[in-house]
Amino acid sequence: MTDQAGRTRLARARGLSDMTHHQVPASFTVTLSCPNRPGIVAAIATTLYEADGNITEAQQFDDVETGLFFMRVVFSIRTDGERLDWLRARLGAVAERFHMNWTLHDRAVRRRVLLMVSKFDHCLADLLYRWRIGELPMTPTAIVANHPRAAYGHIDMADIPFHHLPVTRDNKAEQEERLWTLVRQTNSELVVLARYMQVLSDSLTARLSGRCINIHHSFLPGFKGARPYHQAHARGVKLIGATAHYVTADLDEGPIIEQDVERVSHFDTPADLVRKGRDIERRVLARAVRYHLDDRVILNGNKTVVFGD
């Protein structure tokens, strides 16, 4: 029996028509994490094979310290709804058997992303530019700022709704509630703090766990807290950096997604560090967002597994 014959037999056995073979293939990403034990790769690969899926990318990581196993698989499939339901059920069964946390995303469906910004808009401008030219596959659902729209006059926000939510000591809880309502109403799957300088409350960070990315203008854990470039200048370091991380209640301690640095010298004033920092911040944040949108980041306790490209 040829290999193709075997696969067709399998397809028939599960009641799927061969007609679907003539459709344009769609592409999906599976991510998973679970306690490591033999057979995981075989179970996933066999399941996808039996659904006539073709694995085009696969990466895995075996964390020997924690005994956890992480995997990301991209596969293409000539699919109709029925076949996909069948596949989803089969993957669910595998996931249950191995006690997996898992996700399955259609790569053609853009993630819905809410963007937040304060005074400095270089990261926002950069993310919107990358989105516009097709580099970031997302749908911006809203731009939320604690400064009014006029503060960003030169940025073309297209049709993205803008919300001015100024935060004071008194209205913080109230404004966070509005923000949370906005997240839900817009079905935003990801919140990006693009130099949004208000500290989020513990309750909000808990709600946004694993789906809120911040750019910290420091090479963490080097200079936590406020004015890190001034701290770096005072310490006389020879490289400065920036850190993109998931937001947690523990400020500046969330799981790190991406970091980068640039060389500085005694010639650099704090203002120079801020200038050089802008370049690092925007590219580090853009990379982190792209990794997230591409399902390349999986949480591993207070760390991340980032399957790079």
Added chain:
Amino acid sequence: MTDQAGRTRLARARGLSDMTHHQVPASFTVTLSCPNRPGIVAAIATTLYEADGNITEAQQFDDVETGLFFMRVVFSIRTDGERLDWLRARLGAVAERFHMNWTLHDRAVRRRVLLMVSKFDHCLADLLYRWRIGELPMTPTAIVANHPRAAYGHIDMADIPFHHLPVTRDNKAEQEERLWTLVRQTNSELVVLARYMQVLSDSLTARLSGRCINIHHSFLPGFKGARPYHQAHARGVKLIGATAHYVTADLDEGPIIEQDVERVSHFDTPADLVRKGRDIERRVLARAVRYHLDDRVILNGNKTVVFGD
């Protein structure tokens, strides 16, 4: 039926005793390349699973341009000779079915490496240091130089045999024959040109295809040929680099394994570029050798797939 029961049944079905489960696990690396089609990952993963192997690393690459598929899998297995023979046969059958080029290496077996050097010995000294502290899992079989042993007086060559093979226009063919004899007699699987400055003949490069690594003191294809740092200085570039590549008959055109650069300025004389270049050369060559020893490099026509760490 539990999963373990299923695996035990499989093991029994193929006539293997359960006794082997009590042995210390060994670790192996499989690499393969073949025309892409569905089912490759499933076939490999299932085969390893049925042999009670546990996949600890796996990387793959689907080259959409050439339609070729590349994979590297590290797995551990509680093995005896019998089980390994069974596995090797099964993998061979899979390989035949998918028309694979493939390798299977026991990670505990060190590769045998012949090192060659000319006047500048910074790469040789560096490779030997890394070998000595256990960073490079290899067995140096010989050091071949076109300068006498006294030229390397300060380098501790341990018990590695040293061979002085000076090359002139007249004796080149003869000396290459001696070199080739040495490669075979020492069972050297890899030849590293650690700043060996004699051009190898086409016939020798053909014999060493895919197992001879050179360090070119330039960021190829930038400055081919002789005295690349002087060329770089004359052109006024702002970064210089080095390139580790497999040697082919077409000089300076072999498949690139690794490259790196450092910043330079108008202050740098050609001598400064040479100095900075030494640092780049030795780290680029060491990385390339380590990648090769760790089965991370697979040839893809005139390019390489390097599954990084």
Added chain:
Amino acid sequence: MTDQAGRTRLARARGLSDMTHHQVPASFTVTLSCPNRPGIVAAIATTLYEADGNITEAQQFDDVETGLFFMRVVFSIRTDGERLDWLRARLGAVAERFHMNWTLHDRAVRRRVLLMVSKFDHCLADLLYRWRIGELPMTPTAIVANHPRAAYGHIDMADIPFHHLPVTRDNKAEQEERLWTLVRQTNSELVVLARYMQVLSDSLTARLSGRCINIHHSFLPGFKGARPYHQAHARGVKLIGATAHYVTADLDEGPIIEQDVERVSHFDTPADLVRKGRDIERRVLARAVRYHLDDRVILNGNKTVVFGD
């Protein structure tokens, strides 16, 4: 006699009133190149001292190959027009004595810059953003494109005049003449080719010698000519880069101002290289333009001296 008394005496001797000491200090940059011989630094430093100038930055380079000497000095001075004329005359005398090419720029006067662009506008968008937030001290005089204004719909060009100068084989000379007229009419001191993909004629590059910066989307001299990212992909390099250089008649061979690279791998398709390249291009071009605006770049034959920060 105290030092201050000596300087005041000097000031009086040349007929300058002490009143000017009460003015706000202005900042100037001197650049010079000349055949090296003893006494250059002393002559410049003494001249500035006698004009009550305070040197705040000074960098020099002695090219032992060509025997040329290069210097950049930033100084502050409490100046009125009279004193400045006196200083300019004195510097002119020093320059004549040492056969210098030299410039003197008031750092408060912004350079007038004409920007050119073709289809890809990431460099243009980036330069305009940096200009808007005060990072690039320039006055954009015009934006010239070979595509219509609508092609850059999302870019806020503020009040900068936009000129559509489409180029065909037939009208090239005519359009270049228009461009040159524009350069003169707008008193543009610098022309920046921000991914402007039309080759300039020899006569125009001669006219713009030393004041026209191009960004080449390759790490020169690696991949000259068209589609360098595709060339890089075909060659399988492990780093890609971009090069900012002054434009000369010899295409891709002009004096290099700045270069940078990013790591790539076999996973990167040509489209990925183009994406990564955008980031390199915009930061390399922005740095080169900033260096030029800050009088940090001095031509040295077909190379540059770049006094970095």
Added chain:
Amino acid sequence: MTDQAGRTRLARARGLSDMTHHQVPASFTVTLSCPNRPGIVAAIATTLYEADGNITEAQQFDDVETGLFFMRVVFSIRTDGERLDWLRARLGAVAERFHMNWTLHDRAVRRRVLLMVSKFDHCLADLLYRWRIGELPMTPTAIVANHPRAAYGHIDMADIPFHHLPVTRDNKAEQEERLWTLVRQTNSELVVLARYMQVLSDSLTARLSGRCINIHHSFLPGFKGARPYHQAHARGVKLIGATAHYVTADLDEGPIIEQDVERVSHFDTPADLVRKGRDIERRVLARAVRYHLDDRVILNGNKTVVFGD
């Protein structure tokens, strides 16, 4: 009066014979720091000019925060002892007038350097290699280790005396006294802690202030204290680094001379970080030592001014 005539007249006026013009020129480096005020560069440049010196390198830095001025000048001079004494006296007078800290070094005279090491010898091996091939212009006076000579069996220490000074809680003061005696007896101007893992006492660090360089195996201030690579792994950072700094009583807080980083990922175990760290450590330490030997580092409070090359 021609320029040369004027200089000859000056030379005669100070009683120097013109005969010295026929000698081979020697090269010297001056470094200085002082409160900033106009005239410093002019005073230094004029003094060197009057001594027939030719400035070949000059760098300066004006720290607007502290009001301090820093300068490094390399000059060549056709010198005899008499002329040099005259120059030294004149520079001393200038230094007094401007309240300078200053140094004057004959670049042909190699610095005497004492090297210290503990268990890990990659930095020591690297420094010795660079010394041997002429990259580091120093004279190693002694190698001091808290492990016996046999622990470094594979390192060729040439004729450099080796001293085994094992340190326990009880004998620390005594051993430090021996070390200090050794520093004085050998006239060592610099002490390099090449992964020497014993903390020096406050009194010893005070004695070695500004002339003892340590390599910290972390990107300070990120992970102070012990086992920084394990700390870095636990925090999940994406880049690791190393820091070369002058030793002060405040451990891990001394003035930073040089830092560098390398990219890491979730794949890297603590052992991998240690391996990658070795490469960073040795190149960062070697750069810092070279900068120091080349009089490129000037202390600026708890920071450094490093005039790079």
